[in-house]
Amino acid sequence: MLVQLVKLAHARSGDKGDTANVGLIALKPEYFPWLNREVTAERVKEHFAGICQGEVERFELPNLEALNFLLHESLDGGGTLSLMTDAQGKTFSTALLRMKIEVPDDEARKFGLI
Amino acid sequence: MRERIRIAGGQGFWGDLPDAPVRQVEGGPIDYLMLDYLAEVTMSIMQKQRSRDPNAGYAKDFIPLMRQILPACIERNIKVTANAGGVNVEGCAQAVKNVAAELGLSGKYRLGIVTGDDIMTRLDEFLDRGIELRNMDTGEALSQVRDRIQSANVYLGAWPMVEALNRGAQIVITGRATDTGLTLAPLIHEFGWAVDDWNRLSAGTIAGHIIECGGQSSGGNCQYDWRNIPDLANIGFPIVEASPDGTFIITKHEGTGGRVNIPSVKEQLLYEMGDPHEYITPDCVADFATVQLEDAGENRVRVHGIKGYPATDSLKVSISYSAGFKAVGTLVYSWPDAYDKAKAADQILRSRLDRLGLKFDRVLTEFVGANATHGPLVGEPSPDLAEVQLRVGVRGPDRSAVERFTKEIAPLILTGPPGVTGFAGGRPKVEEIVAYWPALIPKKEIKASVQIIEG
Numbered sequence: 001m002l003v004q005l006v007k008l009a010h011a012r013s014g015d016k017g018d019t020a021n022v023g024l025i026a027l028k029p030e031y032f033p034w035l036n037r038e039v040t041a042e043r044v045k046e047h048f049a050g051i052c053q054g055e056v057e058r059f060e061l062p063n064l065e066a067l068n069f070l071l072h073e074s075l076d077g078g079g080t081l082s083l084m085t086d087a088q089g090k091t092f093s094t095a096l097l098r099m100k101i102e103v104p105d106d107e108a109r110k111f112g113l114i
Numbered sequence: 115m116r117e118r119i120r121i122a123g124g125q126g127f128w129g130d131l132p133d134a135p136v137r138q139v140e141g142g143p144i145d146y147l148m149l150d151y152l153a154e155v156t157m158s159i160m161q162k163q164r165s166r167d168p169n170a171g172y173a174k175d176f177i178p179l180m181r182q183i184l185p186a187c188i189e190r191n192i193k194v195t196a197n198a199g200g201v202n203v204e205g206c207a208q209a210v211k212n213v214a215a216e217l218g219l220s221g222k223y224r225l226g227i228v229t230g231d232d233i234m235t236r237l238d239e240f241l242d243r244g245i246e247l248r249n250m251d252t253g254e255a256l257s258q259v260r261d262r263i264q265s266a267n268v269y270l271g272a273w274p275m276v277e278a279l280n281r282g283a284q285i286v287i288t289g290r291a292t293d294t295g296l297t298l299a300p301l302i303h304e305f306g307w308a309v310d311d312w313n314r315l316s317a318g319t320i321a322g323h324i325i326e327c328g329g330q331s332s333g334g335n336c337q338y339d340w341r342n343i344p345d346l347a348n349i350g351f352p353i354v355e356a357s358p359d360g361t362f363i364i365t366k367h368e369g370t371g372g373r374v375n376i377p378s379v380k381e382q383l384l385y386e387m388g389d390p391h392e393y394i395t396p397d398c399v400a401d402f403a404t405v406q407l408e409d410a411g412e413n414r415v416r417v418h419g420i421k422g423y424p425a426t427d428s429l430k431v432s433i434s435y436s437a438g439f440k441a442v443g444t445l446v447y448s449w450p451d452a453y454d455k456a457k458a459a460d461q462i463l464r465s466r467l468d469r470l471g472l473k474f475d476r477v478l479t480e481f482v483g484a485n486a487t488h489g490p491l492v493g494e495p496s497p498d499l500a501e502v503q504l505r506v507g508v509r510g511p512d513r514s515a516v517e518r519f520t521k522e523i524a525p526l527i528l529t530g531p532p533g534v535t536g537f538a539g540g541r542p543k544v545e546e547i548v549a550y551w552p553a554l555i556p557k558k559e560i561k562a563s564v565q566i567i568e569g
Binding site for chain 1: 154155251335337338377380381382383384385386387388389390391402403404405406407419437440442476478480482486487488489490491505507508509547548549550552
């Protein structure tokens with residue numbers, strides 16, 4: 001079944017120039033393998049279509065049960081150049097939590113996600 | 115050697131809660147207070163202030179703060195590391211001395227000042243010698259913006275601050291220094307860590323990263339279980355309790371609000387993260403994929419296992435340059451059909467700008483309340499929205515065009531769609547854009563200078 005990331009993870013985002021970073025952290029250790037498998041760089045790029053104009057890079061941090069994404073060319077030039085309300089990319093975290101990923105039905109039931 | 119050092123984070127940026135550092139000093143035992151004042155474009159603001167007044171150009175808030183806390187710092191031997199010096203470290207030091215004199219504290223402490231980060235007057239020398247200072251992000255040559263540069267500073271690391279502390283400084287004031295160095299320097303000074311002890315230097319760097327954004331690691335801006343984070347009104351800023359072996363605990367003072375737990379620390383670890391395996395500072399390359407976190411009691415998280423690698427041969431340079439002008443105007447449209455009205459108003463505004471022949475590099479429209487933060491992920495906004503704020507920004511090289519734009523917002527109230535309000539603030543302000551140019555420079559070109567003066 002499809003589960004929205006907001007039920008599986010928390011996140012924080014920030015900026016480096018025109019790049020937004022999103023750290024995605026599993027709410028429970030058991031959820032991390034699902035995130036790791038489903039939330040690929042390609043899926044994130046697709047999710048942020050119309051927002052992220054550049055590449056998406058992905059890094060794994062199993063020690064923190066977390067993934068870090070770099071979304072290049074996403075902040076209208078970034079820093080003081082940007083005209084965006086969110087010039088620092090601070091709400092990219094919650095934007096990523098809108099994504100839905102596939103979780104095995106029995107697992108979802110076990111963790112009360114259904 | 116002391117077995118445990120407590121370093122308190124007091125400011126996450128220039129403009130953070132003014133009382134936070136006072137509360138760190140008064141709220142319980144600490145050995146060091148670190149204060150980060152410099153965002154990327156702060157230096158150019160300070161450069162401008164100094165060009166108008168030779169005594170200005172540093173973080174002014176630091177001076178009344180010192181008036182409040184210097185007596186307690188001297189009495190309890192709390193040391194302060196602060197990059198408050200901006201582009202006028204000496205001026206900042208002099209202002210602190212003046213305050214100390216007024217308080218009758220002259221001669222009772224030493225000030226350490228670190229300079230050498232300002233390379234504004236050396237830029238042409240570097241360019242002549244083939245040190246190109248290309249933009250790290252875009253690869254562009256500095257010559258493209260050479261005549262518009264407003265400030266140029268190297269990020270210095272922990273070691274000049276360590277020298278100041280070793281020579282007895284109680285208050286260390288720097289110009290551009292890394293945020294993490296402000297925490298790492300006291301640890302090197304206290305524990306005698308070696309210049310190539312990469313694992314421990316990385317541990318101190320990561321400790322610095324966790325506390326450098328103030329309340330953001332102790333419950334502020336924390337998504338995990340945010341409703342239940344207690345008493346944010348009384349948030350306690352983070353404190354590192356470090357041991358000589360490079361392990362440390364993140365905590366906060368007893369009786370304060372907020373919350374330090376594994377999720378709050380994880381969120382801050384990932385903040386503004388690039389490649390987690392290569393967090394590059396002047397002092398080392400830290401590997402965030404080695405960080406281990408452990409619950410060590412209420413509002414206590416133990417951090418251990420950190421590994422790092424040798425420092426690189428370069429230092430980062432932060433150059434600011436004038437990049438044109440911008441302005442942002444807003445109006446609020448109410449139900450019914452708030453979003454449609456805001457969209458219609460945007461179309462009217464744009465066709466008026468076209469008819470005036472105004473040219474901009476960029477015109478950006480956002481609909482706050484509908485989709486300004488999550489864009490197309492939201493889908494089509496509901497016709498029942500109570501209100502939508504139309505927010506239009508322009509930027510370009512021509513100040514007069516941006517100025518003209520600011521006169522086109524208010525007239526929309528009487529000449530556009532109905533149900534509109536929200537213009538009490540008057541015309542939008544035209545802002546000069548001071549943009550940021552990151553570059554690298556070989557370490558051997560830069561020599562920091564440390565001075566100790568009797569306070």
